Amino acid sequence: MTTATFADAVNVAPYRPLSSLESRIRGLSDRLVEAQRPLRILDAVKWGDEVERAFFAAGAREPPPVTRETYAVRPLPFNPESKRRELLDLERDVRRTIGVDHAAGRLLTRMCAEYRTVVDLIACRGTPAFSDLSRRLYGGTADRFHAGAPTLADLGREMAAMLDNLAGEALVSREAPTLDARQTVALLSERLSGYFQDATAVRVRLSDGIAADAAAGCDYIKIRADARFTPREVRLLEVHEGWVHLGTTLNGQRQPVCTFLGKGPPSSTTTQEGLAVLTEVLAFASHPARLRRLTHRIEGTALAESGADFLEVYRFFLSEGYESHEAYQHTSRIFRGSLPCGGPFTKDLSYSRGFVLVYNFIRLAVTRGRVRRVPLLFCGKTNLADLRTLAELADEGLIAPARCVPPPFADLHALSAWMCYANFLGGLSLAGVEEEYAELL
Numbered sequence: 001m002t003t004a005t006f007a008d009a010v011n012v013a014p015y016r017p018l019s020s021l022e023s024r025i026r027g028l029s030d031r032l033v034e035a036q037r038p039l040r041i042l043d044a045v046k047w048g049d050e051v052e053r054a055f056f057a058a059g060a061r062e063p064p065p066v067t068r069e070t071y072a073v074r075p076l077p078f079n080p081e082s083k084r085r086e087l088l089d090l091e092r093d094v095r096r097t098i099g100v101d102h103a104a105g106r107l108l109t110r111m112c113a114e115y116r117t118v119v120d121l122i123a124c125r126g127t128p129a130f131s132d133l134s135r136r137l138y139g140g141t142a143d144r145f146h147a148g149a150p151t152l153a154d155l156g157r158e159m160a161a162m163l164d165n166l167a168g169e170a171l172v173s174r175e176a177p178t179l180d181a182r183q184t185v186a187l188l189s190e191r192l193s194g195y196f197q198d199a200t201a202v203r204v205r206l207s208d209g210i211a212a213d214a215a216a217g218c219d220y221i222k223i224r225a226d227a228r229f230t231p232r233e234v235r236l237l238e239v240h241e242g243w244v245h246l247g248t249t250l251n252g253q254r255q256p257v258c259t260f261l262g263k264g265p266p267s268s269t270t271t272q273e274g275l276a277v278l279t280e281v282l283a284f285a286s287h288p289a290r291l292r293r294l295t296h297r298i299e300g301t302a303l304a305e306s307g308a309d310f311l312e313v314y315r316f317f318l319s320e321g322y323e324s325h326e327a328y329q330h331t332s333r334i335f336r337g338s339l340p341c342g343g344p345f346t347k348d349l350s351y352s353r354g355f356v357l358v359y360n361f362i363r364l365a366v367t368r369g370r371v372r373r374v375p376l377l378f379c380g381k382t383n384l385a386d387l388r389t390l391a392e393l394a395d396e397g398l399i400a401p402a403r404c405v406p407p408p409f410a411d412l413h414a415l416s417a418w419m420c421y422a423n424f425l426g427g428l429s430l431a432g433v434e435e436e437y438a439e440l441l
Helices: 006-010 020-036 041-045 049-057 068-072 080-097 103-123 128-138 152-165 181-196 231-253 266-282 288-305 310-319 324-335 346-367 371-378 384-395 412-426 430-436
Strands: 203-207 214-216 220-224
Touching (some): 020 080, 020 103, 041 103, 049 324, 080 103, 103 266, 103 384, 128 266, 128 346, 152 288, 152 346, 181 203, 181 220, 214 231, 220 231, 231 266, 231 371, 266 371, 266 384, 288 310, 288 324, 288 346, 310 324, 346 371, 346 384, 371 384, 371 412
Parallel strands (some): 203 220
8 A cells, every 4th residue: 555644635834644553453444445336226236217217118017027037137337245245354353453442443343344334235136125124224214303302204294295285386396507517517617616625626427327317526526418407406516526525535535544434334424414414494595395305205115114016106206296207217327226116215215214314413513512523524425323433443543534515514603593593493382383373364
């Protein structure tokens, strides 16, 4: 391994080489980054355009022609058994050279075990085990936010009811897209180069090979060549994909020791998506139609968990006013990796679940006087459950501070003031407020 220095990654002075412990952690971190490289869940589970064409060619009256063989014809870029052994060998080396008493050792061993579950998930595409492994990694709609709290399914139902009340205000209907893909690329490139203060830090480019309208990578955002966007959607991409997803990736890649923070296993997805949705809200980039889509994905996933097949979930989205292509896209997100009559892939629960978990953490951090821990969530692809361990690493000087922190979180004074009011307002009785304001609405 090339000799690294702390200054290489964070541009700090004075120059110094890594210590013996730092070098060991860095070496093991680099091995984990390399080991997980071929474990691309979304690439492994996606359905091709030919599946959608066949579905509509049959009049949308038959399930999509997806079987276990549909996945098998796309060979995996790794051997599952060899990858499991590689990750197990790495975990043993972590225990031997660092030990689980050290914060870095605890994180690395947990991530090795989690990536082995990722191997199992990908290897089980198109089988009943896939959905069970998905729930283990991303959770399910029956999960509660804490003991006695509502479930994620409850959140979906309550949010849907509130958003239905806005339907009369025409706030949940989709606006007409006025920007084509090339215009969107140019606009996002300009905004993000200004945000990151470096035109070469990130790239925004056209792509024909993605199912979604847009997707973020390690230092780029891909825009589907035939997609069209509204100005509001471009703003959402700027904040969600740019400020948060690209920002945390760049922060993780700049870590001089804990380079594993540049890549995130599924357990980090909930935190990262939660941060992104919360940032959308705090930056006034979100809107009711966006929340409606996230809410309906919860409801669609809950239907699939209760035994509904692809056609039943597809018809649910149609009943909620989505046009046929969009209803198909939402439904295929829920069943990708599985079968049209199998259980769901629950990754899309991460957005709403993560929002609630991150928001509650920040409320508590303000209440307990620990608000300075909040920016730690942006130092890479972090997991909220690891925050105390990350704080240990930061106190030991093994984690560099995040350089790219979204504006709503960069000013802790303003964030704290906002959360103080939010804590108080959250304790008020909505029924009492409704009675008090009865004559106003």
